[in-house]
Amino acid sequence: MNTQAFNDRNVNDSYYMVDIEEYPTDGWGRFKRVIKRTFRGELFVGLWVVLREMLKFNIHTIQYPLEKMPIGPRYRAVHEMKRLWESDAERCIGCGLCEKICISNCIKMDTKIDENSRKEVSEYTINLGRCIFCGYCAEVCPELAITHGGEYENGSEQREHYIDYNGMLTPLEMMTQGKQQEFEGFGAITPHEDARMKKTPLAY
């Protein structure tokens, strides 16, 4: 990747000073500023803008919650647990790094040995009330299993509406449709990753 743009730290070329009126320093100066602002009629300028836009019937306001803006791919909202493309199995291996790195101590997991002698996550919780959505868990995850999603609405009248571990997992029908979204934010694989790797020799 070309990093020249980042390496150029000479800011003088593209920056310029904004022309701003001097601030008043004495009482008389401040009094003059109040009088000037009061009788310039700026209030009516604002009112006119609102009235004009209203009459145009070309409204830019999003009708939330009926309408929603698309969320950026790197936005850090409620967590998702991803599945493997190959097998639809959960990606989480239960390494516990998210639990370790979490700075608000909101992730907890119980693990055990399963019938195939593999490590299995038997219980996984994220206390979203404590979570500060810093994204460390997604960044540290070695399997790209825990990521942030775009779901930012955390309010509900009923406990049942709050998600559990299975709610965070990508639904299986989404897997069959191939609609699982890869997270592009913290912890995602950067495009130039292959070039950085040194290959380990193999005797096969």
Added chain:
Amino acid sequence: MSNNITINIDGKEIQTQEGEFILNAARANDIFIPAICYLTRCSPTLACRICLVDVDGKQAYACNAKSKDGMTISTSTENIEAERRAIMEVYDVNHPLQCGVCDQSGECELQNYTLEMGVDSQSFAVRDVPRDSHDWGHLHYDPGLCIVCERCVTACKDMIGDNSLTTIARGAEALDATYKEEMPKDAYAMWNKLNKSVIGLTNGTDTLDCTSCGECASVCPVGALVDTEFMYKSNAWELSQVPATCGHCSAGCQITYDVKHTSIENPEDKIYRVMNEWNYVSLCGAGRYGFDYHNANVVKDEVAFNKAIEAFKKADTIKFTSTITNEEALILEKLKAKFGYKLVNNEAKAFQTFLGNYATLSGTRLYGSDLKEVANSSFIISLGTALKSDNPNARYAFNNSVTVNKGAGIYFHPVNDPIIDGLHKNVLSIAHKPLQEEAILYLILDLFGDKEALPSDIVDYLASFHSKKTITVTETVKEKVITIVKEMKVNEETGEEEEVEVEKSKMVPKKVSKDVEVDDNALLTMIGAEDNFDETLTKLLKKKETFSLVVGADLYNHPNAKNCARLVALVEKYSKFKLVMIPTLTNTLGVALINDLSSDEGSYSIGYNTKADFTLSALGDGSECDLDMPAINQQEGTLTSINKRVNPTNVAISYGGYVLNDIANALGIDSENTIDYTAQLPTSKGFRKETFDSLPDYYTNAGEEMRGYALKNMGRKASADESVKKINEALSLGENLIYLANPVRQFSDFTAKTTQLDEQSGIYMSEEYLENSEFNAGDSVKVKSENGEITANIVSDNKITGSIVLIPSFDSKLNSEVLFNGYRFANASIEKV
């Protein structure tokens, strides 16, 4: 013996002893030399070769190069750096990248050293072979993760003595021939060996049959050997360490309880595993796996508490076991002083009496040595103790001496023990008859005592056992035999062949019988030693300089215990032997020092962890208990160990009920916390006036134990009377013997309660005994001695041989003590029911 010398490591002048390994000298002085395969206290394995150092211009392995005066050592040169990096690359060849699910969870020396050596790329490769993981019972072995440092093998052989693990062939193809030229020399040699082996079991099966200590898993630097029970339960970083002292036997091992919340739903703390400073202390299976003996779900039951106060007001006796802390013992003593209770604890009483009798002759209140000295001595005698189960650490010390210190030892015990026999070829087991312990002590005096210093009547008595006898010895003598052989030879003059007579001499071995006058020692016949005992002993005693005697509970409960104690004192006084006594239970030594014990019970008694009219118990559910008490892992306090140290222990699991101190407070002996009594422990008995919070709990890099403090061995006026009684030859037990001893890993009801220690309760018969009798394992039988009878199931035990039946005491439901009258052996009849 050893001389102080000065060596120079990386420009730093260091004081050490002549012959000390360079690695240990460096570690003791905070100089870092990387090392993977070396275990302190064990012999160097030389598997990893990463501890390469430069000694006066020559490369040597720091783990087995001995210090000499004036050495100049450099821990790093260009070549050594290259070797170390290559070694770490080799270790990373074919090592799976599954660190995320590896149970070592970052406590991994492979990770650490790979980073330390800056390995960021791999230059070597070899084709891997299938390496499937094995379930060996309580341990899980994954050869894929194994780096074959052989630390497990070394620990098992040099510390534990089970010799259960070994290296077996890996079946891999040979390394690429070009590597030999291009690789650093040591790295290639180490890889060549590594590529040929993995770890396997010596018994050839796929299930461990050992004393299940788990030490191999704890020394494993990677996640190859792990405890099956702990597997995938928790990451290491989540566990918080509670420094403690193991509460199961008198060894008082340093442990940490690794504690975490039980689960997401249950925030209560739970012990997940027990760890130890394995460079300096080795645990047994009870210490490692017997950790969940806490008294769970106890709340303050005011009704029961008030009843307890009533009972204390009514009682005249307090019965207790020695699984209590020093502080609790002191509280009991204070209660006794105020209310005049009789304190009854038979097992501690026997030990106390024995110590007392020993002290009148020796002039010291305590025995002189400890287990560390035993491990460092070169000749050990163990007498009157089932070493492997009475105190596993004493067995480890014994084994450490014979395997690492080139020592030898004699194990005197009536019960044949294949574990002890299997320690080393330099261990001689003598299965004497019960009640012959005095004869053995006389024998030790006879063989090793300083005859010039010993009281003359004892010398005379010892001499009375000796007589001359003539025996016929068959010797093999080499004789020169000259034979005349006819040979065909070419006559040089004539050139013709002719027959010539040639003389040929040959050395021919010949057996000669000779009559020799030898010394006949009646003591040897008395204890049933083999005829070649003298020869074997001479062989064992070659180049031995330091001697240790370990004695145990068979002597404390001996019908002639007093005489035994006096004989033991004589041995310590008049021979080179240093003495260690094995206290019977966890804090028997502490109780024996703090409490004034009575032997007879009154009319109404209170029991602490033992059944009585009113029972206080830490055993929790399933035990008859009127008021709950905390178990040792729920208390802070101190425990007195066999090494005469007062070791602090801390609370691993919270406890919500009443403690003994609450009762004492209610009865007018005020103190806010139990540990306030730590500073009040009797200084006249050797305790120090130190508060609990000021007690240290760690080991230094030099391996020095900084846990609590060592008891002062108080002097006592020795009586001039050094007379000992003669052997009472009439004393004997007949056939059909039973012996009161626990299986390995079991000590008391507390170990019986734990979930991972799954030894079956019952009476233990050797496989050999079962084969020759009508009994089968699992049969319900009635055991009857002249003192009482019990009904129990038969358990087959392959850790004993011979015909003596072991009766365990760890399961109080078995009520096995009724069969015995003090002494641990008894006659009994066993019949099916």
